[in-house]
Amino acid sequence: MAGGRYGPQLLALLAAWVAAVAATAGPEQAALPAEQSRVQPMTASNWTLVMEGEWMLKFYAPWCPSCQQTDSEWETFAKNGEMLQISVGKVDVIQEPGLSGRFFVTTLPAFFHAKDGIFRRYRGPGIFEDLQNYILEKKWQSVEPLTGWKSPASLTMSGMAGLFSISGKIWHLHNYFTVTLGIPAWCSYVFFVIATLVFGLFMGLRIFLFLPSTEENGRSEEAHRAEQLQDAEEEKDDSNEEENKDSLVDDEEEKEDLGDEDEAEEEEEEEDNLAAGVDEERSEANDQGPPGEDSVTREELEPEEAEEGISEKPCPADTEVVEDSLRQRKSQHADKGL
Secondary structure: OHHHHHHHHHHHHHHHHHHHHHHHHHHHHHOOOOOOOOOOOOOOHHHHHHHHHHHEEEEEOOOOHHHHHHHHHHHHHHHHHHHHOOOOEEEEOEEEEEEEEOOOOOOOOOOEEEEOEEOOOOOOOOOOHHHHHHOOOOOOHHOEEOOOOHHOHHHHHHHHHHHHHHHHHHHHHHHHHHHHOOHHHHHHHHHHHHHHHHHHHHHHHHHHHHHHHHOOOOOOOHHHHHHHHHHHHHHHHHHHHHHHHHHHHHHHHHHHHHHHHHHEEEEEHHHHHHHHHHHHHHHHHHHHOOOOOHHHHHHHOHHHHHHHHHHOOOHHHHHHHHHHHHHHHHHHHHHHOO
16 A cells, blocks of 8 residues: 555656756766867858869758768868878769869769879779878879869869859759649740740840941951051051152262262363463473574574474463463362362
8 A cells, every 4th residue: 555655656756856967967967068070161252272182072952862862071181181191072063063074973972182283083993992092102103193274273274163163053943943832844844944035135136236246346456557557558558658759869979970980080180281282382482492503504404394393382372371271170170069
């Protein structure tokens, strides 16, 4: 009887004690911090961190079973990152489609090794032991790097990232229509088809309206350039004509100077010849000397030769005329020289 009377009370006390113990243990368990992941999430805003130092990146999707199988191995690899002197990151391709396009990820999971901005594709199983040996033994040196347009930092892959970002936004918008709003999938497809047609018509109309103006501007620029070239050619022709004229004038002046010099030389020769003739006549007159007995007897014997000799003697008047002519020519030559 006593046991049946106090049985429910004992059970109530036992339940209260268990509840009290659980209440006191709950805050202590809640106070224990959760283990923090060493894997750094990479986004479009901080992906450039992998351009410096040594990194390992994993591209995954939350719905991918193969990605889920390697999560624990990747966390273990990240915990040993300090020992291996390497940083470990991960990229969610659903949240960051631009990065998946930049690295041109086509299969999941995808692993990449980065060393000072040089990227290589890791094609191993993704387990901790293989990843550790890949870094310690530097097996990445035997892998061909992604260079040129394949490099994630190239301009081509930047454009690819933009395309993947647009496709990701369209996919998110499609999920919003179908999942959140409950719109049928075919209605979403019709919406995107109509939006594509409207966008194409808008771009075509813009090109049709603005292209003629650009063509006219191009033609006006070409015409202006042609005018400039024509003006430059005309200036060259004018300058060449002026140079030719100047050269012709210089040639004529040189010819005139040469002609004047030739005339002066001829006049000097004539003057010299006349002076020489006068000197010869004077010398002949002096050679004959004064008349003597021999000349008288000679005049008596040969009167005709005496008369001829007298007639051949130069007259003073003739010498004066010759000297006057020489003076006039010299004065004329001096005037021409002036």
